Amino acid sequence: HTKLETQVPLVRNRAFVNGEWISAASGKVFDVIDPANGKIVGSVPDMDASDTAKAIQAAADAFETWKHTTAKERSYYLRKWYEVLVKHHDDLATLITAEAGKPWKEAHGEVSYGNSFVEWFSEEARRTHGEILASPTRTKEMILIKQPIGVAALITPWNFPIAMITRKAGAALAAGCTCVVKPAEDTPLTGLALAQLSQEAGLPKGVFNVITSNRDHAPEVGKLLCESPLVAGISFTGSTAVGKLLYKQSSSGVKRLALELGGNAPFIVFNSADIDKAVDGAIASKFRNCGQTCVSANRFLIQDEIFDVFVDKILDKIKTLSMGSGMDHSCSLGPLINTAQAHKVNTIVLDAIKKGAKVHCGGRPASSLGERFYEPTLLTNINESMMCYNEEIFGPVAVCIRFKTEEGGVTIANSTRQGLAGYFFSNDVPQLWRVAKELAVGMVGINEGIISTAEAAFGGIKESGIGREGSHHGIDEFTYTKYMCFGNL
Numbered sequence: 001h002t003k004l005e006t007q008v009p010l011v012r013n014r015a016f017v018n019g020e021w022i023s024a025a026s027g028k029v030f031d032v033i034d035p036a037n038g039k040i041v042g043s044v045p046d047m048d049a050s051d052t053a054k055a056i057q058a059a060a061d062a063f064e065t066w067k068h069t070t071a072k073e074r075s076y077y078l079r080k081w082y083e084v085l086v087k088h089h090d091d092l093a094t095l096i097t098a099e100a101g102k103p104w105k106e107a108h109g110e111v112s113y114g115n116s117f118v119e120w121f122s123e124e125a126r127r128t129h130g131e132i133l134a135s136p137t138r139t140k141e142m143i144l145i146k147q148p149i150g151v152a153a154l155i156t157p158w159n160f161p162i163a164m165i166t167r168k169a170g171a172a173l174a175a176g177c178t179c180v181v182k183p184a185e186d187t188p189l190t191g192l193a194l195a196q197l198s199q200e201a202g203l204p205k206g207v208f209n210v211i212t213s214n215r216d217h218a219p220e221v222g223k224l225l226c227e228s229p230l231v232a233g234i235s236f237t238g239s240t241a242v243g244k245l246l247y248k249q250s251s252s253g254v255k256r257l258a259l260e261l262g263g264n265a266p267f268i269v270f271n272s273a274d275i276d277k278a279v280d281g282a283i284a285s286k287f288r289n290c291g292q293t294c295v296s297a298n299r300f301l302i303q304d305e306i307f308d309v310f311v312d313k314i315l316d317k318i319k320t321l322s323m324g325s326g327m328d329h330s331c332s333l334g335p336l337i338n339t340a341q342a343h344k345v346n347t348i349v350l351d352a353i354k355k356g357a358k359v360h361c362g363g364r365p366a367s368s369l370g371e372r373f374y375e376p377t378l379l380t381n382i383n384e385s386m387m388c389y390n391e392e393i394f395g396p397v398a399v400c401i402r403f404k405t406e407e408g409g410v411t412i413a414n415s416t417r418q419g420l421a422g423y424f425f426s427n428d429v430p431q432l433w434r435v436a437k438e439l440a441v442g443m444v445g446i447n448e449g450i451i452s453t454a455e456a457a458f459g460g461i462k463e464s465g466i467g468r469e470g471s472h473h474g475i476d477e478f479t480y481t482k483y484m485c486f487g488n489l
C-alpha cells in the first residue's frame with residue numbers, strides 16, 4: 001500500500017462495472033503518478049474494448065429499469081450521492097491534489113464545484129417536464145415529452161478530475177440515462193472514488209459504471225463507445241483533436257454528441273477598465289490550476305494607453321505566486337500534469353522567445369522543484385507567427401498583446417477557430433454591451449475572470465464544441481423530445 005492509500009480511504013485499484021469492483025480481463029494495470037514528485041499513488045486496470053463492452057452491456061441492462069424510475073426517485077438518488085460526496089469533501093480534495101497536482105485549496109474548491117453539479121441536477125431532475133401544445137386542429141391534441149436517450153458514454157479529462165465527471169453524470173442520471181465513464185488516464189482515482197461513493201449512496205448497480213484505461217487503449221475504448229449500438233450518446237471534454245475524432249466515429253451510428261473542446265480565450269482590458277480588478281481577474285483566470293483549464297485566459301489583449309501599467313501590475317502579482325507541491329497548503333501554483341505537458345509549455349515559450357518575445361519573468365522550467373514544474377511566465381512583444389498566439393498554452397504563461405481600437409481588439413480576439421470563453425474589463429457601459437455581443441465565444445466574463453457555476457450554461461461555439469453543460473440546458477443533451485399526437489378526438 002502506498003502512503004496515499006493509508007491517508008485517503010477512497011483510493012480504489014479496480015474499475016467499477018455493474019456494481020462490482022473488477023480487474024481488466026487481461027489482468028493488466030497501469031500506475032497513477034503524483035505530478036509533484038513522480039511517485040506512484042495507485043494503480044488501476046488497463047481496460048480494453050472487451051472490458052468496455054461489458055460495461056456498456058451492464059449500463060444497457062440497468063437502463064431498462066432506471067428509465068422507469070420517476071423524476072422524484074432520481075432526484076432522491078442524486079441528493080443521496082451529493083450528501084455522501086459532501087461527507088468526503090476533504091478526502092476527495094486530497095485525492096485530486098495527489099493525482100492532478102493542483103494546490104489543495106483549489107482541489108477543495110473543485111470538490112465544491114464538482115459536488116454542486118450533483119446537487120443542482122438532483123434539483124433539476126424534477127423539472128424535466130414536457131409541453132402541451134396549442135393544437136391547430138379541433139380533433140387533435142399534441143404533447144411533447146422528454147425521455148432519456150439511453151446509455152451515455154462520458155469521456156473526461158484530467159484537469160478537473162471530479163467536476164468534469166459530475167457535470168456530465170449528474171445531468172445524464174437526472175435525465176434517466178445510465179453511464180459508462182472513462183476518466184482520463186492521469187486521474188482515474190477520483191473517478192473511481194466517485195463510483196465508490198455512488199455505491200455508498202445506494203445507486204442501483206449498472207447505473208454508474210467507471211472503466212479505466214491507459215493512453216494506449218483509449219482509442220479502442222473510445223471507438224467502441226462511439227460505435228456500439230447500445231450507446232445512445234457521447235459526452236466528451238478534452239482536446240480538439242480527440243473531439244474531432246469522436247465526432248467522426250460517432251457519425252456512423254448518428255449518436256447524440258456533446259463536445260467541450262479547447263479554448264483560446266481572449267482577455268481584453270480596455271482603457272476605461274479598473275486596472276487593479278482586471279489584474280486580479282487576469283491572475284485568477286490565467287494561473288488557476290497552473291493555467292490548465294480550457295477557459296483559462298490564453299491571450300491578454302491590452303489597450304494601448306494602459307498597456308505598460310497593466311504589464312507592471314500583473315508582473316508584481318505574478319511574483320507573489322508561490323510554487324510547489326499542492327499538498328503544501330501555502331502554495332498557489334502546482335506542477336503541470338505530466339512531462340509531456342511540461343515539454344509542450346516549454347516549446348511554446350522557446351518558440352516565442354526565438355521569434356522576438358520579451359520575457360518579463362519565468363521563461364523556463366522550474367527544474368529545482370521537479371520535472372513537471374514551470375516558472376510562472378510573462379511575455380510581451382508577441383506576434384501572430386508565434387505558437388502562443390494561436391495555440392492553447394495550458395500552462396502558467398501569460399502573453400500580453402497591445403491593440404489600439406475596440407474594433408481592433410475584438411478582431412484579434414475573434415481571429416481564432418476556437419470560441420469557448422472570453423473576458424473583458426471596461427467601465428464604458430455601451431462598450432460592455434457591444435463587446436459582449438461581438439465576442440465569438442460561448443461564454444463571456446464581463447469585469448470577471450471566474451465564471452463557471454452549475455447554474456450557468458457552459459460550452460463553446462466554433463471548434464470549441466457542441467452542446468451545453470450545467471444549467472437546465474445540461475439535461476437536454478441526455479433527453480429526446482418525443483412528440484405525441486392524439487387524433488380523432
Ligand code: ADP
Pocket residue numbers: 155156157158182183184185215218219220221222223237238239240242243245
Ligand atoms: P488532454 O490533452 O487534455 O489530455 P485528451 O483529449 O487527450 O486531452 O484526453 C481527454 C480524454 O480523452 C482522456 O480521458 C483520454 O484518455 C481520452 N482519449 C484520448 N484519446 C482518445 C481516443 N482516441 N478516443 C477516445 N478517448 C480518447
